[in-house]
Amino acid sequence: MAEIVTLAEAIGELVADGDVVALEGFTHLIPTAAGHEIIRQGRRDLTLVRMTPDIVYDQLIGAGCARKLVFSWGGNPGVGSLHRFRDAVQHSWPVPLEIEEHSHAGMANRYVAGASGLPFAVLRGYVGTDLPSVTATIKPITCPFTGEQLTAVPALNPDVTVIHAQRADRAGNVQLWGLLGVQKEAVLAARRSLVTVEEVVDELTPVPGAIVLPSWAVTKVAEVPGGAHPSYAQGYSERDNAYYAAWDAIGRDREEFANWLRQVREEVPA
Amino acid sequence: MAEIVTLAEAIGELVADGDVVALEGFTHLIPTAAGHEIIRQGRRDLTLVRMTPDIVYDQLIGAGCARKLVFSWGGNPGVGSLHRFRDAVQHSWPVPLEIEEHSHAGMANRYVAGASGLPFAVLRGYVGTDLPSVTATIKPITCPFTGEQLTAVPALNPDVTVIHAQRADRAGNVQLWGLLGVQKEAVLAARRSLVTVEEVVDELTPVPGAIVLPSWAVTKVAEVPGGAHPSYAQGYSERDNAYYAAWDAIGRDREEFANWLRQVREEVPA
Amino acid sequence: MTHTADEMMAIAAARALSGRQRVFVGIGLPSTAANLARRTHAPDLVLVYESGTLGSKPDRLPASIGDGILAETADAVISVPEVFNYWLQPGRIDVGFLGAAQLDRFGNINTTVIGGDYHHPKVRLPGAGGAPEIAASCREVYVVVRQSSRSFVDRVDFVTSFGHGTGKGDRERLGLRGAGPTLVITDLGVFRPDPETAELVLTDMHEGVTLDQVRAATGWDLRTAPEVGRTPPPTTGELAALRALKEASR
């Protein structure tokens, strides 16, 4: 049974220094508010996992929360680079950042394996690319029936996965719709999970295209309206494209970023 | 683009003697009418594939259409045995029936591999059972990261998959809801596919829990109202439990079955 | 109220479930018992069916594993591959609730063939269905089966679903993560694996059943627990609930 708590309580109880943490969301439903709370609580040495690290990961990296990033595409979508990410990779600022780099297909299948209780997944992937030469978690595997060679990647099983969803009911059942990304797999692959939601409602009325994560598959739920900003929650909010554009200047400059960080640290958590 | 045709045309064009044919449906949405049309068109030497062969497979086997059955649970659900299936396995009547026997998890994953363009799937399955000693398509596989031993099963890629769904639009996009079984995977794993539908409509309005198979992933669509009888189509019909019970006496007796067969062969196809 | 042996069996099986357990429910006797439990002392049970429903809350017994009522009353409806891969395989289910055509002294289950050999069986049964992986992956397995010397055998003719193999330690050696069959409920009594040997021993007898009766319906030299208990007879409430459930299902 998912327990309904505040965001501060949830992060405090679920995320520890050194954890492997996935904040998933594929453009839609990115759990940004939870990322800010991790910054406020000053977590360190996290291994951050995400297919598409964007602004909130740039912020976590810039704040010095991470020692490693596992990912397949890191950028400010539609805008450009993640400057805090680049600064960490290229200049170890504020701390060195190790990277483990995959493709989307590889990362998606790593979550699928994790959700399925398997140690690895098989795909037609990476063949001919330079990725296997820099990433140890890509290996060949041979089909025992045809002899064909394919690619294996190990399961991802984060200590904690955080996602954002539209709604939960008071029992902690979670409902989300629109682009679903890899969120279900990321939650099911994790040892513990937090879902921040736009609202907690009495009843989850059916919505076309919606999926439900039963309460017993989620550790904690926190009501955080707007918790996906600047991304969006279909049916609740629009993507704040201006924020993505504005982040470029903030992220580009260490001092601008320090100002931003000071503000976030002073915010009262949701 | 799925072509909308009559059932007789669809079976005539898609199913050839000797084909590997899957008529899928997990209690719900079983494409029975399509099976009857295969009987009427006198197909022979089919390899029939299905997780849960029930009455329609008993009928196809009794009619002598099949030389092999690939399955994981064969019975008349809630009633008892499939007598035509038993007669074929135990007495080679009307023709011998080879069997390839799996578990549900294995069959489901074989379809998943087939739909995914992979030659095999990996699961935690069959361990300790006698199934690997009688089924050649179950082999061990070792995780290249952990060294753990798991089980591999080869992909299923039927020549033709047939499913029944609630609706299609005039462009051939297919919509189904309720229990979805393994139908999407079975269609995507197949070289050719037929979907019989309760009705062809102008527009597929959204339905909670529904999935859509795009027209370009389906070969042919045929409008066959009631085509899942005696199973059901959620929102259109109820399961005919009396028919399942009545089948026991028909299937049990070769002469009764012959009468049934004569009737089906004389029916005008939908 | 008087009751039948089948009713006692269903009620004893229902009593084995409690709280918020997640139960992977086979059709037939297990489904009857799980739904009875949900309607009586364990309203928060989470029923999972292999047709792809999580948290089904039917108000009658489903006529089949794919009865529409299972989908209509579920918290979530998912595909069959997903129920096996994302929900069963990783060990998310507390109890796998299975039936059996044959069960042996080490809790191995046969639902494949009886007599003869595999290719020329005396009786061809339906086959494995979901059971091999349910038996492998649930934290515990409860088996509910009508007992006779034909169904309760020394060694199953075919291991469809692995119980304790040939004894204690076999599951660990094979890397199976669930505990396997920890409870067997029949129309005569209740059996549990001996902690030392994993052999099924009689731990309780239902009301009116004698040890001789149980021995006669067991195909091996049955051992009993140091103290064999008596199953409390069905309460009026339990019987009424069971009969109402069955009545609603006609």
Next chain:
Amino acid sequence: MTHTADEMMAIAAARALSGRQRVFVGIGLPSTAANLARRTHAPDLVLVYESGTLGSKPDRLPASIGDGILAETADAVISVPEVFNYWLQPGRIDVGFLGAAQLDRFGNINTTVIGGDYHHPKVRLPGAGGAPEIAASCREVYVVVRQSSRSFVDRVDFVTSFGHGTGKGDRERLGLRGAGPTLVITDLGVFRPDPETAELVLTDMHEGVTLDQVRAATGWDLRTAPEVGRTPPPTTGELAALRALKEASR
């Protein structure tokens, strides 16, 4: 109407798509071109986005790969694992439409690192995203990229997505099933792999572009097709449609 080089590139890229082709669309230039094609001569194109949409029909350019309009106008919305496993990997997609930071003479794509070595790059790019498997599994790959001697290089610093490797036959040897890059469209012209060597050769130049210009913007000793064609300039209709699409997206 006069037009910019970027407009010519988008229009030339759009023209490459036709009929009911299933197109796996990268964000940016490919998305602009694919949507333009759908709005002009190829209304039946099926646009697939890696965020999990099949058959998106946006009436403006999506601001990101996960713009809500892609889901709202799609025939089906699916999970990200499903889009890669069930739809891309088996070869159901006709054209993979990709951008590139660096592209080399054999159509290999780099979107990972430029300069230095992998661990100490001069420029850290976003990485692979969906591209490696799009390049591997689509029947053909079209690349659309702004051309300069920095982006059009003899050999990419890092092979993020495999094109033709070091020449003809490499894809077959690696067991890749798609044909790889068959068309490259830039702001200067159009390039196709030589049928004998798989080296990219210039086959068309856009209006007003000179061969010297193209050579200056190519980081290797460029070969040209026996006859280099001229891209027909944008029609009034094409330009108007492109500008309307961009206007609607502000």
